[in-house]
Amino acid sequence: MKTLLKLPTLMWLFALATVAGCDGTDTSSEPSALIAGISGNGVAIAIGPVATFGSIVVNGVHYDTTNTIFMIDGSAATEADLKVGQIVFVKGAINADLASGNADSVDADDNVTGPIDSIDLARSQLIVMGQLVFVNADTSFDNNISPASLEGLAVDDIVEVSGFFTAEGATEATRIEKKPAGTRFEVHGFVSNHDATNFIFSINDLVVDYSNASLDDFPSGQISDDDFVEAKGNNIGTSDQLVANSVEFEGAGIDADEGDHVEVEGLITRFVSETDFDVAGIAVTTNGDTEFEGGGAADLALNIKVEVEGTLDANGILVADKVDIRRSKAVRATAVVDSVNAADNTLVMLGITFVTDNLTRFEDKSSADLRPLTINDITAGDYLEIRGAETPAGSGQILASILEREDLDSETILQGFVSNVADPTVTILGVTIETNGAVFEDVDDNTISAVEFFNQVDVNSLVKAKGTESSATTITASEVEFED
Numbered sequence: 001m002k003t004l005l006k007l008p009t010l011m012w013l014f015a016l017a018t019v020a021g022c023d024g025t026d027t028s029s030e031p032s033a034l035i036a037g038i039s040g041n042g043v044a045i046a047i048g049p050v051a052t053f054g055s056i057v058v059n060g061v062h063y064d065t066t067n068t069i070f071m072i073d074g075s076a077a078t079e080a081d082l083k084v085g086q087i088v089f090v091k092g093a094i095n096a097d098l099a100s101g102n103a104d105s106v107d108a109d110d111n112v113t114g115p116i117d118s119i120d121l122a123r124s125q126l127i128v129m130g131q132l133v134f135v136n137a138d139t140s141f142d143n144n145i146s147p148a149s150l151e152g153l154a155v156d157d158i159v160e161v162s163g164f165f166t167a168e169g170a171t172e173a174t175r176i177e178k179k180p181a182g183t184r185f186e187v188h189g190f191v192s193n194h195d196a197t198n199f200i201f202s203i204n205d206l207v208v209d210y211s212n213a214s215l216d217d218f219p220s221g222q223i224s225d226d227d228f229v230e231a232k233g234n235n236i237g238t239s240d241q242l243v244a245n246s247v248e249f250e251g252a253g254i255d256a257d258e259g260d261h262v263e264v265e266g267l268i269t270r271f272v273s274e275t276d277f278d279v280a281g282i283a284v285t286t287n288g289d290t291e292f293e294g295g296g297a298a299d300l301a302l303n304i305k306v307e308v309e310g311t312l313d314a315n316g317i318l319v320a321d322k323v324d325i326r327r328s329k330a331v332r333a334t335a336v337v338d339s340v341n342a343a344d345n346t347l348v349m350l351g352i353t354f355v356t357d358n359l360t361r362f363e364d365k366s367s368a369d370l371r372p373l374t375i376n377d378i379t380a381g382d383y384l385e386i387r388g389a390e391t392p393a394g395s396g397q398i399l400a401s402i403l404e405r406e407d408l409d410s411e412t413i414l415q416g417f418v419s420n421v422a423d424p425t426v427t428i429l430g431v432t433i434e435t436n437g438a439v440f441e442d443v444d445d446n447t448i449s450a451v452e453f454f455n456q457v458d459v460n461s462l463v464k465a466k467g468t469e470s471s472a473t474t475i476t477a478s479e480v481e482f483e484d
Contacts, residue, residue: 046090047280048265048307049138049162049174050082052362054372056106058090059263059307060358063103068092071107073186082108084363085140085175086162094261098309099358111171113160114185115236121150122444129187129242130206132170133161137329137387138305138401142177143365148385148404158183164280167269167302169204185242186232188250194225203231206242213244227251258314265307265326274300279308283317294325327389329401330462330483331429334385334413335469342376347384350414350431351473354386354398361402373405383408390416396430412475415464415483423454426463432474433465441481453480 048059055065056079070077082088088108094101114129124135141148153159158181163173169189189203199211201223208231215223223229228251233244266280274297275285286297290310300306305326310319335349345356356362356375364373366383378384383406391399420427424435440453457463462484467477 045260046092046094046263047087048263049085049087049361051359052084052372052374053079053082054374055079056082056088056090056103057358058088059265059309060099061094061263062100062358063090063092063106064101065103065106068103069105071105073109077108079106082106083140083142083175083177084361086110087164087174108162109188109230110160110162110186111165112187113179113183114158114187114242116153116155116157116159118155119150119153124150126150126153127205128159128161129185129236130204131161131187131189132204133163133176134166134170134172135176136172137332139163139173140175140361140363140402140404142175144178145176148365153178158185164266164305165269166267172267172305184232184234185236186230187242188230189228191223191225191227191229194223196222200241201225203229207240208233208244208247209237209241210244210247214246216246216248218249223247223249258312258316260312261310262312262318263307263309264318266305268300268302268304268306271300271302274298279306279318282308284308284310284320285317286320286323290320291322292325293322294327297323299325329387329389330416331389331398332385332387332413332415332464333398334406334409334411335383336408336412337378337380337382337384338472339380340375340378342378345375347375347378349384349386350412350429350469350475352396352398352429352431354388354400354403355391356400356403360400363403364405366405366407368405370405373403378403378405381408385413390429398429410468411466412469413464413466414475415462418457418459418461418463421454421457421459424450426457426465426480428463428465430473433463433467433480434470434474434476435465435480438465438467438477438480441479443482443484445481453482456482 046058051057056063065079072081086108088106090103091105092103112128112131117127119126126133135150145152158179160177160179161173162175163171187203191201194201200207200209230248230250231244232246233242235243237243264279264282268277268279269281270278277284307324308320310321313319333349338348340347347354362373364370370377385404386400387402388398388400414428414431416428418426426433440448442448464481464483465475465477466479467475470476
């Protein structure tokens with residue numbers, strides 16, 4: 001039985017998928033091997049961030065892209081045009097090992113491209129053309145942003161943001177890239193406050209003037225509140241309105257068949273119970289056979305990040321075989337590599353063992369600019385930033401979610417939970433942080449005294465230390481700060 005999935009919060013991806021088949025023709029009304037999967041046990045739909053290339057890895061599956069059609073923002077592209085961290089929509093087939101397959105098409109688009117309205121460093125968020133964007137440990141920053149953080153951005157910079165939509169319509173960024181002047185602005189979201197008389201509507205806090213815009217694919221020919229749309233324009237008007245030259249309806253959904261295999265990573269955008277919730281707008285149910293990783297059914301809630309794998313039932317609901325709850329990545333380390341064991345997919349920095357797997361996002365931001373970057377390319381003496389979480393808890397071993405190689409620098413950074421306090425030192429993941437002479441800051445980046453710091457810090461405080469590596473497991477800190 002064929003059903004039409006209604007996927008509002010990622011509808012822009014699905015609109016791309018229904019616009020063009022492999023030959024560039026409209027296939028939205030035709031049964032297709034691309035939707036059903038080539039091999040009979042294939043992936044019909046796979047959504048998630050690009051982890052690495054060679055060919056392309058999404059949601060832990062390595063897809064061969066020898067014969068793949070690539071589309072970015074509705075235009076023909078190549079694999080080289082994609083970046084680590086971009087959210088993509090994959091159609092094709094997966095092999096019986098559920099770890100490899102073939103991609104027939106890969107589609108990508110951003111959530112918003114436009115000027116930055118404001119930046120809030122303390123809250124790790126920014127507003128881009130009226131759209132709230134959250135930055136966290138899963139956000140990759142392009143090489144053209146230095147430093148590779150919010151500190152490398154400024155108000156009025158034009159940026160392209162890819163990520164997961166939250167239940168409230170904000171974006172949890174997976175990649176941010178600066179764009180040059182003259183870049184066309186675009187935004188995806190739900191229409192509100194529609195004023196047909198004055199030809200304006202809102203997408204979150206952005207007002208869109210569509211008085212001279214073309215309207216594409218609207219079933220009634222007109223815009224209505226709650227439509228999910230993409231608005232594009234070349235400039236912001238005098239009233240801070242996006243002057244749109246096109247507005248496209250993107251709420252049509254995509255054909256899919258009962259029994260199709262689906263893999264989707266995203267936020268829970270609707271939650272009624274553990275057996276009735278949406279991930280990125282896709283209806284999901286669990287049952288007694290569902291396998292949970294990273295937590296249990298009781299941990300499911302609105303805006304929790306998960307990856308769900310399963311099959312569509314006759315009602316178009318994704319029946320989950322597996323739900324992987326993606327915990328926050330509190331550990332961050334920037335240091336020189338001590339040793340690498342590529343056979344075990346591990347490396348050591350600061351005496352800490354870091355483990356990589358098929359979900360680790362690899363990116364080479366050094367002058368070598370190697371693509372793809374793999375564990376086999378990492379050697380002792382390389383300078384890395386790694387973000388991840390202690391897995392299993394209490395093991396002292398970090399499962400890496402993001403690994404980035406950078407050009408060698410003397411600065412060493414470690415963020416993690418304090419395991420011991422002995423003024424003037426604290427211990428994080430077995431690393432001694434010597435704080436004599438350091439500057440201390442609270443969670444709001446306000447300077448505090450050493451006395452205030454040691455009066456507040458305790459076991460399990462989340463602390464970040466910056467300084468130099470004075471021994472294999474010691475950092476002489478120049479700055480120590482509390483983190484949320």
